[in-house]
Amino acid sequence: MSETATKELAEVRWRKLRDLVHEHGILRVEELAAELGVSAATVRRDLAALEASGELRRIHGGAMAPERCAAEPLFDDKTAMAAPEKQRIAEAALTLVGPRDVIYLDGGSTTVALARLLIPFKQLTVVTNSLRVAQVFSNGGPRMILTGGECRLLSQTFVGPLTRAVLDQMHLDIAFMGTIGVSVQQGMTTTDPAEAFTKEQAMARASRIVLLADSTKFGKTSFVRFGTIDQISTVITDKQMPTAERKAFQRAGVDTILV
Amino acid sequence: MSETATKELAEVRWRKLRDLVHEHGILRVEELAAELGVSAATVRRDLAALEASGELRRIHGGAMAPERCAAEPLFDDKTAMAAPEKQRIAEAALTLVGPRDVIYLDGGSTTVALARLLIPFKQLTVVTNSLRVAQVFSNGGPRMILTGGECRLLSQTFVGPLTRAVLDQMHLDIAFMGTIGVSVQQGMTTTDPAEAFTKEQAMARASRIVLLADSTKFGKTSFVRFGTIDQISTVITDKQMPTAERKAFQRAGVDTILV
DNA sequence: GCATAGTTAATCAGATATGCGCATCATTCG
DNA sequence: CGAATGATGCGCATATCTGATTAACTATGC
Numbered sequence: 001m002s003e004t005a006t007k008e009l010a011e012v013r014w015r016k017l018r019d020l021v022h023e024h025g026i027l028r029v030e031e032l033a034a035e036l037g038v039s040a041a042t043v044r045r046d047l048a049a050l051e052a053s054g055e056l057r058r059i060h061g062g063a064m065a066p067e068r069c070a071a072e073p074l075f076d077d078k079t080a081m082a083a084p085e086k087q088r089i090a091e092a093a094l095t096l097v098g099p100r101d102v103i104y105l106d107g108g109s110t111t112v113a114l115a116r117l118l119i120p121f122k123q124l125t126v127v128t129n130s131l132r133v134a135q136v137f138s139n140g141g142p143r144m145i146l147t148g149g150e151c152r153l154l155s156q157t158f159v160g161p162l163t164r165a166v167l168d169q170m171h172l173d174i175a176f177m178g179t180i181g182v183s184v185q186q187g188m189t190t191t192d193p194a195e196a197f198t199k200e201q202a203m204a205r206a207s208r209i210v211l212l213a214d215s216t217k218f219g220k221t222s223f224v225r226f227g228t229i230d231q232i233s234t235v236i237t238d239k240q241m242p243t244a245e246r247k248a249f250q251r252a253g254v255d256t257i258l259v
Numbered sequence: 260m261s262e263t264a265t266k267e268l269a270e271v272r273w274r275k276l277r278d279l280v281h282e283h284g285i286l287r288v289e290e291l292a293a294e295l296g297v298s299a300a301t302v303r304r305d306l307a308a309l310e311a312s313g314e315l316r317r318i319h320g321g322a323m324a325p326e327r328c329a330a331e332p333l334f335d336d337k338t339a340m341a342a343p344e345k346q347r348i349a350e351a352a353l354t355l356v357g358p359r360d361v362i363y364l365d366g367g368s369t370t371v372a373l374a375r376l377l378i379p380f381k382q383l384t385v386v387t388n389s390l391r392v393a394q395v396f397s398n399g400g401p402r403m404i405l406t407g408g409e410c411r412l413l414s415q416t417f418v419g420p421l422t423r424a425v426l427d428q429m430h431l432d433i434a435f436m437g438t439i440g441v442s443v444q445q446g447m448t449t450t451d452p453a454e455a456f457t458k459e460q461a462m463a464r465a466s467r468i469v470l471l472a473d474s475t476k477f478g479k480t481s482f483v484r485f486g487t488i489d490q491i492s493t494v495i496t497d498k499q500m501p502t503a504e505r506k507a508f509q510r511a512g513v514d515t516i517l518v
Numbered sequence: 519g520c521a522t523a524g525t526t527a528a529t530c531a532g533a534t535a536t537g538c539g540c541a542t543c544a545t546t547c548g
Numbered sequence: 549c550g551a552a553t554g555a556t557g558c559g560c561a562t563a564t565c566t567g568a569t570t571a572a573c574t575a576t577g578c
């Protein structure tokens with residue numbers, strides 16, 4: 001309630017911070033510190049808070065506006081440097097695939113890693129809505145079927161009602177799904193309704209649903225739900241998966257593979 | 260107050276890297292290092308990360324854009340063959356497109372050339388069954404809808420019955436078609452029945468059908484017919500088009516554009 | 519088939535950024 | 549007035565990034 005104008009309130013600084021990052025797209029910590037007249041430590045604390053509420057994205061040395069990375073062909077919310085976990089998750093996923101299965105590969109960098117491992121298995125049939133996955137197989141590999149639909153640039157996937165017409169006609173042995181967030185209460189969530197619709201279509205056609213999600217995805221909730229955890233047959237993640245979530249998944253009867 | 264004294268953030272460098280590779284198609288590590296002002300080791304690390312997320316492909320000595328790395332010999336041979344004519348044909352085709360049209364781009368190198376010209380026209384809707392066309396627009400461009408279907412490696416297109424479900428639901432202002440051969444007697448022919456089926460589906464939905472074919476295609480006949488010349492509204496070709504065919508097309512009421 | 523040149527992966531050292539604990543300062547409330 | 553609460557800044561330990569060096573690998577020529 002007090003109006004001491006000597007030092008601006010934290011809320012005011014946060015607002016400025018949001019605007020600065022929004023305007024410049026990308027800024028380093030020291031620039032923000034100089035602009036706001038506070039120390040780098042404070043800026044880091046602020047950035048941590050704002051990242052937790054999803055208003056920006058922290059990167060080494062600074063911060064980025066989330067819509068800036070949306071404009072770029074970044075199709076994963078996390079930095080590409082988190083690759084080793086994704087690679088191990090993909091390798092574990094490979095063991096679930098039978099030699100002549102029909103499998104679905106959702107969009108996301110983890111499924112791209114899996115796709116690369118699948119190139120030698122020519123007897124497989126891979127259904128996907130991901131342009132990146134299609135590129136992986138464009139030199140040869142399994143039989144590939146693309147769902148079609150409208151291209152969503154951010155995720156490099158084809159989504160929307162048109163997808164349904166294709167997916168309706170097929171049966172899938174395993175659907176390997178990615179997600180933005182997954183939690184016990186909210187299930188699996190993603191940012192785009194059309195994306196969620198297409199994910200639902202694929203999962204509805206699959207005998208088994210396997211969620212590929214590194215541990216940072218757990219407890220997160222995005223905008224649109226596309227499934228609940230009891231739909232999941234198996235989840236493959238890394239050892240940093242929170243213990244609480246782990247127990248909840250066990251209770252829900254979900255096989256959990258930690259890599 | 261802006262100074263370039265501080266080193267740019269890694270994210271900025273990645274963005275430049277993506278743009279450079281997409282622009283040049285293929286680049287050496289040392290060229291990238293010089294352009295970005297960092298060491299070759301850093302470039303290699305960046306390339307590894309970007310490859311892991313499928314945004315480019317590494318090759319010995321450098322990196323390639325994904326749309327060029329799928330070096331299907333036949334497809335690229337066709338690209339190299341008569342490239343200047345194809346470019347001029349594409350430029351002529353561009354003049355037929357209205358600002359908010361819904362157009363179909365068939366597979367083939369000429370349609371890829373046209374697609375490149377269409378990138379600035381964000382208000383267009385482009386429907387295609389060509390992976391190459393999809394890759395052209397993957398960094399932004401018109402609204403893009405991919406038909407889906409089974410991937411035919413040789414032509415890098417998606418074909419077959421599944422395509423029908425998607426195409427059935429839409430209307431196209433102009434369908435820009437490629438072909439293997441076209442003759443007055445046999446009409447337009449191609450090598451693959453599934454490919455032909457998909458071409459028929461697209462043409463059936465289009466108000467106008469524009470054939471993009473360099474002069475070497477005339478008089479040739481391939482395996483499967485997918486249309487007759489009286490279905491064609493306009494044909495765009497080069498000045499070496501045989502005179503006999505030219506007259507026959509005129510008699511059939513086909514507009515002929517020679518470039 | 520071997521040798522050579524060029525390229526890459528692995529490793530280490532230096533620089534920079536980050537997270538955490540603690541001290542300081544301001545504000546609030548008893 | 550004094551203690552409690554909370555925000556801020558500083559210093560240090562840790563983590564991450566970058567560049568250089570070297571060994572292993574690959575492609576090409578002979």
